[in-house]
Amino acid sequence: MAQLELRRAVADLATRTETLRAQxxxxxxxxxxxxxxQGLLTRDGRLIDANAVSLKAIGCTEADVSGLPYCDTPxxxxxxxMRERVQGWVAQVAxxxxxxxxxxxxxxxxxxxxxxxxxxxxxxxxxxxxMVPEAVDVTERRxxxxxxxxxxxxxxxxxxxxxxxxxxxxxxxxxxGSLNLLQRRLAxxxxxxxxxxxxxxxxxxxxxALTHRLLAFSxxxxxxxxxxxxxxxxxxxxDLLARTLGETVRMETVLSAGLWKAHADPSQLENAILNLCxxxxxxxxxxxxxxxxxxxxxxxxxxxxxxxxxxGQYVLVxxxxxxxxxxxxxVARAFDPFFTTxxxxxxxxxxxxxxxGFVRQSNGHVKIYxxxxxxxxxxxxxxxxxxxxxxxxxxxxxxTPNGSGAETVLVVEDDERMRACSVESLRELGYVVSExxxxxxxxxxxxxxxxxxxxFTDIVMPELTGRELADRMVAMLPGMRVLYTTGYTRNAxxxxxxxxxxxxxxxxxxxxxxLAEMVRTVLDS
Numbered sequence: 001m002a003q004l005e006l007r008r009a010v011a012d013l014a015t016r017t018e019t020l021r022a023q024x025x026x027x028x029x030x031x032x033x034x035x036x037x038q039g040l041l042t043r044d045g046r047l048i049d050a051n052a053v054s055l056k057a058i059g060c061t062e063a064d065v066s067g068l069p070y071c072d073t074p075x076x077x078x079x080x081x082m083r084e085r086v087q088g089w090v091a092q093v094a095x096x097x098x099x100x101x102x103x104x105x106x107x108x109x110x111x112x113x114x115x116x117x118x119x120x121x122x123x124x125x126x127x128x129x130x131m132v133p134e135a136v137d138v139t140e141r142r143x144x145x146x147x148x149x150x151x152x153x154x155x156x157x158x159x160x161x162x163x164x165x166x167x168x169x170x171x172x173x174x175x176x177g178s179l180n181l182l183q184r185r186l187a188x189x190x191x192x193x194x195x196x197x198x199x200x201x202x203x204x205x206x207x208x209a210l211t212h213r214l215l216a217f218s219x220x221x222x223x224x225x226x227x228x229x230x231x232x233x234x235x236x237x238x239d240l241l242a243r244t245l246g247e248t249v250r251m252e253t254v255l256s257a258g259l260w261k262a263h264a265d266p267s268q269l270e271n272a273i274l275n276l277c278x279x280x281x282x283x284x285x286x287x288x289x290x291x292x293x294x295x296x297x298x299x300x301x302x303x304x305x306x307x308x309x310x311x312g313q314y315v316l317v318x319x320x321x322x323x324x325x326x327x328x329x330x331v332a333r334a335f336d337p338f339f340t341t342x343x344x345x346x347x348x349x350x351x352x353x354x355x356x357g358f359v360r361q362s363n364g365h366v367k368i369y370x371x372x373x374x375x376x377x378x379x380x381x382x383x384x385x386x387x388x389x390x391x392x393x394x395x396x397x398x399x400t401p402n403g404s405g406a407e408t409v410l411v412v413e414d415d416e417r418m419r420a421c422s423v424e425s426l427r428e429l430g431y432v433v434s435e436x437x438x439x440x441x442x443x444x445x446x447x448x449x450x451x452x453x454x455x456f457t458d459i460v461m462p463e464l465t466g467r468e469l470a471d472r473m474v475a476m477l478p479g480m481r482v483l484y485t486t487g488y489t490r491n492a493x494x495x496x497x498x499x500x501x502x503x504x505x506x507x508x509x510x511x512x513x514x515l516a517e518m519v520r521t522v523l524d525s
Contacts, residue, residue, distance in 0.1 A: 036053070036134050036135060036136045036137075037050075037051070037053055037054040037057065037075075037114070037133075037134060037135040037136070037137070038050070038051045038053075038054065038132070038133070038134045038135075039051065039054055039070075039132070039133050039134075040121075040130060040131075040132055041070055041090070041130055041131045041132070041133065042130055042131075043094055043128055043129055043130055043131070044090075044094070045069055045070045045071070045087075045090035045094070045131070046067055046068065046069055046070065047065055047066060047067065047068055047069075047070050047073060048066060048067070048130075049062070049066075050062060050065060050066075054075070054135075057075070057107055057108075057109070057112075058073075058074040058075055058107060058108065059074075059108055060074055070086055070090060070133065071083045071084075071086035071087045071090065075105060075107070076105070078105070078106040078107065079103075079104070079105050079106045082103070082105070085101075085103075089101075089118055090118075090131070093118050093119065093120050093128070093131045094120070094128055094131070095128075096120055096128055097120075098117065098118070098119050098120075099116070099117060099118040099119075100116070100117050101116045101117075102114065102115050102116065102138070103116065112137055112139045113137070113138050113139045113142050114135040114136065114137055114138065115135065115136045115138045116133070116134070116135040117133075117134055117135070118131055118132065118133040118134070119131065119132055171203045171204075171206050171207040172203070172207070173203075174199055174200070174202070174203035175200045175203040175204055175207075177199075178196040178197070178199040178200035178203065179196070179200055181193075181196045182196040182197065182200070201511075204509065205511070207509075208509045208510075223264075223265040223268060223358075223361060223362065224265050225263050225264050225265050225362065226263075226264075226265075226266065227261040227262075227263065227385040227387065228261060228262045228263070228264050228266050228269060228382075228385075229259070229261055230259060230261075230262055230269075230294045230315055230317050230382075231255040231256070231259050231294055233266065233269065233270060233273070234253055234255060234273065234292050234294065234317070235253070235255070237270065237273060237274070238251075238253065240274070241273075241274070241277050241292075244274070244277065244278060244281070245277060245281045245290060246281065248284075248286070248287030248288075249280075249281050249284060249287055249288060249289070249290050250287075250288070250289045250290070251289075251290050251291075251292070252289065252290070252291045252292070253291070253292045253293070254291060254292070254293040254294070255293075255294050256293075256294050256295040256296060258296070259294050259295070259296060259315065260296050260313065260315050260384045260385065261315070261384070261385040262314075262315035262317075262382040262383065262384065262385060263362075263382065263383045263384065263385040263386075264362050264364075264382045264383075265358075265362070268358045268362075269317075269358075269382070271354070271358075272354070272355045272358055272359065272380060273292070273317065273319070275352070275354060275355050276319040276352075276355060276378055276380075277290060277292070277319055279352060279378075280319055280320075280321035280323065280376070280378075281321075282323075283321050283323030283324050283325070283375075283376060284321055284322065284323040284324075285324075288321060288322035288323055288375075289321070289322045290319070290320070290321050290322075291318075291319070291320045291321075292317070292318070292319055293316075293317070293318040293319075293320070294315070294316060294317055294318075295315075295316045295318075296313070296314075296315065296316070296384075297313070297314045297315070297316040297381055298312070298313055298314070299311050299312060299314055299365065299381065307365060307367070309364075309365040309381070310363065312383070312384070313383075313384040314364065314365070314381040314382060314383060314384055315381070315382050315383075315384055316379060316380070316381055317379075317380045317382070318377055318378065318379045318380070319377070319378050320375065320376070320377040320378075321375050321376055321377075322374075322375040323375050323376060324372070324373065324375075325370045325371045325372040325373055325374050325375055325376055326368070326370040326372065326376055327372055330370075331368050331370055334352050334368055335352050335353050335355075335356040335366075336353060352378075355378075355380070359380055359381075359382065362382055362383065363383050364380065364381050364382040364383060365380075365381040366378065366379065366380050366381070367379045367381075406432070407431055407432065407453040407454070407523060408431070408432045408433075408434065408451070408452045408453050408454070409426050409431045409432070409433050409434070409452065409453065409454045409455075409456055409519070410433075410434050410435070410436065410442060410445065410450075410452040410454070410455050410456065410457075411423050411426065411433060411434070411435045411436070411456050411457075412435075412436045412437075412438065412439065412441075412442045412455065412456070412457040412458065412461070412466070412469060413435075413437070413457070413458045413461075413485075414437055414438055414458065414461045414462060415458070416437070418458075418508075419435055419437065422456065422485075422515070423435050425512050425515055426456070426515070426519070428512070429512070429515070429516050429519070431454075431519070434450065434452070438461055438462060438463050438464070439461060439463045439464025439465075439466075439468065439469040439472075440463050440464065442455075442457075442469060442473065443464075443469070443472060443473070446473055446476050446477060447476075451477055451480075452477065452480055453480065453481065453523060454480065454481045454482070454483060454519065454522060454523055455469075455470060455473055455474075455480055455481070455482045455483070456483045456485065456519070457469055457470060457482070457483075457484060457485070458484075458485055458486060459484050459485070459486040460486060466484055466486075467484075470482045470484075481504075481522045481523055481525070482504065482522075483504045483505075483506060483518060483519060483522045484503065484504065484505045484506070485505070485506045485507070485508055485510070486505070486507065486508060504518065504521070504522045504525075506518045
């Protein structure tokens with residue numbers, strides 16, 4: 001009986017041994033033929049095994065690398081800085097932590113990109129007894145992704161340039177056509193030409209608005225952030241919004257008590273709210289309900305990392321509608337410039353892109369929630385203003401729009417036609433005006449004994465920038481005021497899209513009314 005049990009035990013052991021050998025053979029086959037690079041290390045980071053794919057990449061046999069510290073193996077020695085990185089990973093995994101990295105390696109066949117992971121091997125009691133490194137060659141995948149991104153970028157550029165060309169050509173056609181008609185009528189001695197002047201000015205105003213919207217999308221517009229009471233702003237805009245939305249849209253406001261002040265440019269925030277409400281109205285062709293809501297909000301670290309926004313306290317302004325809603329595909333493209341689902345002539349496709357650019361430039365966040373047939377909510381998060389509760393709101397400009405007849409203005413502009421237009425406009429407004437085509441010429445006037453009440457200078461100029469010129473002239477004429485102008489905003493007086501404190505900027509293009517108001521404001525400040 002004992003012998004029979006012994007034979008059975010031996011037979012059972014033989015069966016288990018054969019099973020283990022078969023399992024080991026299968027695992028070895030997988031290990032050797034798996035697509036990814038794989039190996040096995042001791043607890044102190046020495047290589048004791050590597051599969052065929054890994055060895056083929058460096059042209060070595062297992063005997064060549066077995067027993068070497070992993071950081072000293074040929075996989076890493078050809079890439080500067082990798083030895084130290086691998087040493088750090090070994091220490092991290094030995095302490096029981098996982099490693100996940102992506103990096104480039106210089107291998108005999110060229111530079112390759114790897115998605116790499118290294119994990120601890122533990123005994124039954126949880127002690128780390130080894131580690132398993134594995135890597136997947138993602139070079140081709142990353143290359144394909146880069147090509148796709150480039151293709152998408154070119155598609156977006158094509159959409160952007162096509163939209164700009166279409167809209168600008170329409171506006172230029174109005175301007176050129178109106179001026180041609182004006183020229184012909186004046187040549188005939190006709191004086192009833194105001195409609196042509198009005199049409200040309202309207203086309204120019206629309207072109208200027210388009211450039212401002214593009215700058216907003218590109219986050220290049222100059223912002224002047226101040227503490228803003230969003231509740232008060234929404235309340236003050238109620239009449240305007242009601243007229244804009246029409247009778248078929250019922251508007252509601254839900255304003256939070258104890259609302260923090262937002263840190264934002266008030267005029268741009270007003271434009272953003274108006275754009276969102278107009279979009280909501282257009283999504284409800286048969287009427288519906290539109291809700292403007294404010295609230296205090298907190299963005300935590302997890303959401304911030306996922307959406308590339310700084311965690312912290314924000315002021316929320318949300319606009320919701322009961323309209324047609326958007327599909328996920330439309331939501332994904334909603335902020336693209338010139339993308340629109342509206343019919344021809346019913347939208348520029350710049351409204352939401354302008355909102356997006358303004359909010360992101362303000363270090364805020366914007367999010368769309370939408371379902372087809374159920375409506376849309378668009379949430380704007382603006383940073384909370386951290387300062388005294390009594391911080392003053394933006395002051396209204398004071399004084400009259402015209403000059404006194406004794407105030408002197410120096411216009412510095414390298415573009416001759418632009419300079420001539422500014423000079424004539426300022427003279428028309430009652431100022432004594434001198435001009436210079438650049439910084440050196442302007443300095444010579446001051447060095448010759450001339451004094452000026454105001455320096456009106458372009459920023460981007462040869463020789464001296466407008467900022468450099470202003471610094472030197474104010475040192476010579478301490479009481480002189482400075483007003484900058486530019487058609488572009490990434491320059492010396494705008495830092496990260498925000499105007500320096502005390503800086504006055506009149507963006508091009510500008511009309512005579514804007515010029516009159518800004519010059520008067522600066523002189524009276």
